[in-house]
Amino acid sequence: xxxxxxxxxxxxxxxxxxxxxxxxxxxxxxxxxxxxxxxxxxxxxxxxxxxxxxxxxxxxxxxxxxxxxxxxxxxxxxxxxxxxxxxxxxxxxxxxxxxxxxxxxxxxxxxxxxxxxxxxxxxxxxxxxxxxxxxxxxxxxxxxxxxxxxxxxxxxxxxxxxxxxxxxxxxxxxxxxxxxxxxxxxxxxxxxxxxxxxxxxxxxxxxxxxxxxxxxxxxx
Amino acid sequence: xxxxxxxxxxxxxxxxxxxxxxxxxxxxxxxxxxxxxxxxxxxxxxxxxxxxxxxxxxxxxxxxxxxxxxxxxxxxxxxxxxxxxxxxxxxxxxxxxxxxxxxxxxxxxxxxxxxxxxxxxxxxxxxxxxxxxxxxxxxxxxxxxxxxxxxxxxxxxxxxxxxxxxxxxxxxxxxxxxxxxxxxxxxxxxxxxxxxxxxxxxxxxxxxxxxxxxxxxxxx
DNA sequence: TAGATTGTTAATCGATTAACAATC
DNA sequence: TAGATTGTTAATCGATTAACAATC
Numbered sequence: 001x002x003x004x005x006x007x008x009x010x011x012x013x014x015x016x017x018x019x020x021x022x023x024x025x026x027x028x029x030x031x032x033x034x035x036x037x038x039x040x041x042x043x044x045x046x047x048x049x050x051x052x053x054x055x056x057x058x059x060x061x062x063x064x065x066x067x068x069x070x071x072x073x074x075x076x077x078x079x080x081x082x083x084x085x086x087x088x089x090x091x092x093x094x095x096x097x098x099x100x101x102x103x104x105x106x107x108x109x110x111x112x113x114x115x116x117x118x119x120x121x122x123x124x125x126x127x128x129x130x131x132x133x134x135x136x137x138x139x140x141x142x143x144x145x146x147x148x149x150x151x152x153x154x155x156x157x158x159x160x161x162x163x164x165x166x167x168x169x170x171x172x173x174x175x176x177x178x179x180x181x182x183x184x185x186x187x188x189x190x191x192x193x194x195x196x197x198x199x200x201x202x203x204x205x206x207x208x209x210x211x212x213x214x215x216x217x218x219x220x
Numbered sequence: 221x222x223x224x225x226x227x228x229x230x231x232x233x234x235x236x237x238x239x240x241x242x243x244x245x246x247x248x249x250x251x252x253x254x255x256x257x258x259x260x261x262x263x264x265x266x267x268x269x270x271x272x273x274x275x276x277x278x279x280x281x282x283x284x285x286x287x288x289x290x291x292x293x294x295x296x297x298x299x300x301x302x303x304x305x306x307x308x309x310x311x312x313x314x315x316x317x318x319x320x321x322x323x324x325x326x327x328x329x330x331x332x333x334x335x336x337x338x339x340x341x342x343x344x345x346x347x348x349x350x351x352x353x354x355x356x357x358x359x360x361x362x363x364x365x366x367x368x369x370x371x372x373x374x375x376x377x378x379x380x381x382x383x384x385x386x387x388x389x390x391x392x393x394x395x396x397x398x399x400x401x402x403x404x405x406x407x408x409x410x411x412x413x414x415x416x417x418x419x420x421x422x423x424x425x426x427x428x429x430x431x432x433x434x435x436x437x438x439x440x
Numbered sequence: 441t442a443g444a445t446t447g448t449t450a451a452t453c454g455a456t457t458a459a460c461a462a463t464c
Numbered sequence: 465t466a467g468a469t470t471g472t473t474a475a476t477c478g479a480t481t482a483a484c485a486a487t488c
């Protein structure tokens with residue numbers, strides 16, 4: 001196989017998918033700092049992974065390095081961008097204009113990486129019409145009709161738990177292919193829709209557990 | 221060993237820790253719905269885990285079920301609460317009063333589960349003195365002195381990336397035992413401090429990858 | 441060339457699952 | 465009691481790591 005080619009077609013393991021964004025973040029930093037080469041050993045050192053794991057992860061997607069040299073930062077970054085799908089544009093509709101919704105709507109990084117928030121919806125009549133990041137807030141009742149005319153790739157759910165599944169159903173019926181879920185609800189979707197969860201409460205509970213666990217063991 | 225006893229002392233695997241909050245969330249729902257018994261098979265069905273995995277996870281901490289019956293919901297919930305450390309109070313200082321900080325400060329669930337936000341800090345002079353969830357916002361320059369007088373268990377970092385490591389260092393020097401990090405920075409901390417990250421950008425990139433991956437394979 | 445580092449294979453490690461004796 | 469379901473052991477599966485031939 002020639003270098004750069006896409007390789008295996010088996011689903012990429014969870015762990016690899018989890019590490020790709022970490023590589024992306026760090027390579028972006030290196031590029032910004034003007035570093036132009038990096039070895040798997042150096043990457044591993046900086047990110048607390050083994051060098052073997054990094055090489056193994058990257059080899060899922062092709063051969064991006066050179067023996068005796070390592071990886072060219074700019075080139076590897078470009079490859080990781082492509083692997084992540086950042087060479088394409090991504091359209092987003094955002095449901096829920098509370099604090100979380102506002103945080104997402106105003107985070108410039110997304111736009112810089114090709115994610116565009118096309119529309120924002122909320123149920124609160126007081127918010128309707130407000131402009132947020134160049135986007136007028138519409139009433140959530142219009143979501144269904146909006147999606148008929150303006151298909152979107154990603155739906156963001158930043159609503160209370162109670163509303164989440166119903167909104168999810170509307171988004172899926174409206175044709176979104178991925179859901180970014182900030183509510184603590186466990187969403188039911190068809191197999192061909194991808195759900196990525198940000199469960200704040202779960203995260204805090206994991207922290208609480210680790211703190212508690214440490215406390216338990218210190219008692220010995 | 222008698223039932224309910226704590227068992228092994230090896231560090232609990234990542235995967236188990238990740239699932240505990242899911243069990244907790246679902247058991248809370250069941251209890252609220254007035255369900256009083258549940259089997260590992262039923263839990264597995266609802267949560268997309270195998271029954272064996274659930275029994276295996278729980279057995280890290282003790283024996284909470286009864287052969288031929290299953291688990292008493294209220295009792296198991298109580299046990300999981302204790303395992304997660306929710307029977308104790310947790311004090312929090314929050315740094316960064318932007319949208320994310322506001323979202324955390326105003327989320328009632330935390331308080332209900334024993335997490336108390338003791339103080340909020342920001343660098344913006346315009347925000348200082350504002351009251352948020354019963355908490356006045358202080359200038360971040362006061363953080364160090366504040367922690368000397370009021371030790372806290374958890375520090376939340378909801379600042380821009382650039383400020384994150386410096387704030388983290390102050391929090392750690394001030395004695396916090398855990399960091400809940402919302403910035404995209406990779407934080408360096410001593411071994412005895414626990415970091416739990418919420419990397420929004422990584423999460424969106426994982427979603428983008430899965431969408432892109434599906435697209436690639438559909439082309440065949 | 442000599443030194444360095446890749447991509448990959450084989451060995452290891454750990455986590456998940458299947459199976460079942462124990463027993464409510 | 466008969467039926468059901470636990471907690472745990474052994475088998476399986478998958479992911480990580482170590483090692484090294486290939487080669488820049």
